[in-house]
Amino acid sequence: MEFKDYYKTLGVARDATVQDIKKAFRKLARKYHPDVSKEPDAEARMQELNEAYAVLSDPEKRAAYDQLGRGHQPGEEFRPPPDWDAGYEFSGRGFSPSEEAAFSDFFSELFGHMGGARGRYHTGGAEFRARGEDHHAKVLLALEDAFEGATRQISLRVPRLDSEGRVVVDTRTLNVRIPKGVHEGQIIRLAGQGSPGIGGGPAGDLLLEVHFRPHPRFRPDGRDLHMTLPVTPWEAALGAVIPVDLPSGSVKVRIPENAQSGRQLRVRGKGIPGSPSGDLLLEIQVVLPSPDDPKARRLYEQMAREIPFDPRRNQRA
Numbered sequence: 434m435e436f437k438d439y440y441k442t443l444g445v446a447r448d449a450t451v452q453d454i455k456k457a458f459r460k461l462a463r464k465y466h467p468d469v470s471k472e473p474d475a476e477a478r479m480q481e482l483n484e485a486y487a488v489l490s491d492p493e494k495r496a497a498y499d500q501l502g503r504g505h506q507p508g509e510e511f512r513p514p515p516d517w518d519a520g521y522e523f524s525g526r527g528f529s530p531s532e533e534a535a536f537s538d539f540f541s542e543l544f545g546h547m548g549g550a551r552g553r554y555h556t557g558g559a560e561f562r563a564r565g566e567d568h569h570a571k572v573l574l575a576l577e578d579a580f581e582g583a584t585r586q587i588s589l590r591v592p593r594l595d596s597e598g599r600v601v602v603d604t605r606t607l608n609v610r611i612p613k614g615v616h617e618g619q620i621i622r623l624a625g626q627g628s629p630g631i632g633g634g635p636a637g638d639l640l641l642e643v644h645f646r647p648h649p650r651f652r653p654d655g656r657d658l659h660m661t662l663p664v665t666p667w668e669a670a671l672g673a674v675i676p677v678d679l680p681s682g683s684v685k686v687r688i689p690e691n692a693q694s695g696r697q698l699r700v701r702g703k704g705i706p707g708s709p710s711g712d713l714l715l716e717i718q719v720v721l722p723s724p725d726d727p728k729a730r731r732l733y734e735q736m737a738r739e740i741p742f743d744p745r746r747n748q749r750a
Contacts, residue, residue: 436511437539439485439498447499450598451490458486484536492600493523494544496592499600501543513543516644519571522589522605524628565628565637572621572641574611576648579705580681582613587641609641614706616656619643651680656711658704663720664688677715679703686715694719 440447443457464470465478472478488494501517570589578585591603609621620640627637645653652659660677668675672690676683677700684703696717704711722729736742 434511434538434542436502436505436507436509437484437537438502438505438507439488441507442481442485443489445489448599449489451492451594452598454486454489458482458490480535481537484540487536488540488544492592492594493521496590496600496602497521498543511539515647516571516573518543519573519644520588520590522568522570522591522639524566524568562634563631564634565630567637567640568627569640569642571644572609573644573646574615576645576651576653577680578611579615579645579653580613580679582615583611585609585611607639614656614708614710615643616705616707616711617643617645617653653705656705656707656709657714658711659714659716661718662686662698662715663718664692666719666721669693669717669719677713679713684713688717692717692719 440449443454443461445453445457449457461482462479465472465475465482467476467479470479488498497518501513505511572587572589574585585608586606587609588604588606591605592600593603595601607623607626609623611621615621620642623639623641625636626639629636650660662675662677664673664675667673668688669692670690672692673688674685675688677686684700686698686700688698694717698715698717700713700715702710703713724730724733
């Protein structure tokens with residue numbers, strides 16, 4: 434996927450005001466709109482302009498794009514880092530499939546999943562009341578929080594326009610109760626923390642989408658937990674019962690005789706708590722003692738002489 438420089442597309446500086454961006458877009462749109470343009474690539478250029486304007490005219494998307502795009506050149510191979518958008522608070526609706534189809538893969542990869550619910554409007558006679566828009570943000574939590582629950586202080590970056598029409602990023606901090614058993618992708622709803630209502634209507638909510646920070650030992654999959662379990666050659670050959678430390682306590686796991694690397698063991702109910710709880714899935718990895726140890730080397734040499742074992746015999750014609 435190629436990186437797109439939206440500022441270059443519109444021909445504006447990176448510190449351009451929202452008025453500068455709107456003016457540049459209108460000027461180029463008059464030149465390339467397919468209904469009036471004589472340019473052979475008018476339709477493609479207009480799609481590029483629409484895409485760039487959709488990002489740079491929106492303070493929230495522009496702030497996230499600015500942070501992501503530092504140091505990247507147009508046309509270079511690009512993949513966004515995992516969870517690059519975590520901690521940004523977004524408002525407004527997302528894009529429909531038909532709207533997304535008019536934009537590039539670059540846009541869809543970055544912004545296609547963003548967008549909250551529209552506000553709900555209520556009318557009664559001459560009175561107009563509107564529920565405020567829901568806001569939404571991706572937050573990164575420690576996996577351990579899913580096992581015990583916790584109250585965490587979470588800081589969100591909130592982009593806005595200053596008095597000169599330039600993007601600035603404020604920070605707001607919230608104390609959030611993390612429920613026990615929370616899992617990847619779950620939404621934590623904070624009532625009344627979205628946009629204010631109109632005409633006395635209720636405020637919208639803030640929807641926090643839960644993701645976990647990378648863990649050195651575990652990989653969550655729904656409520657299941659995956660882990661690589663190192664075992665010694667004698668534990669794998671003879672079988673053993675070994676303890677496995679979990680984010681809450683530990684569990685004893687039976688290794689069957691003749692266990693090979695890559696074999697998966699399932700321990701039911703020892704994943705993320707819930708109704709039902711997830712499972713713990715352990716992939717066995719047989720780890721050999723280093724032959725740099727003289728005793729280990731002597732035993733390897735003895736096995737080579739005395740054990741008629743050929744792991745490649747089934748590969749021969």
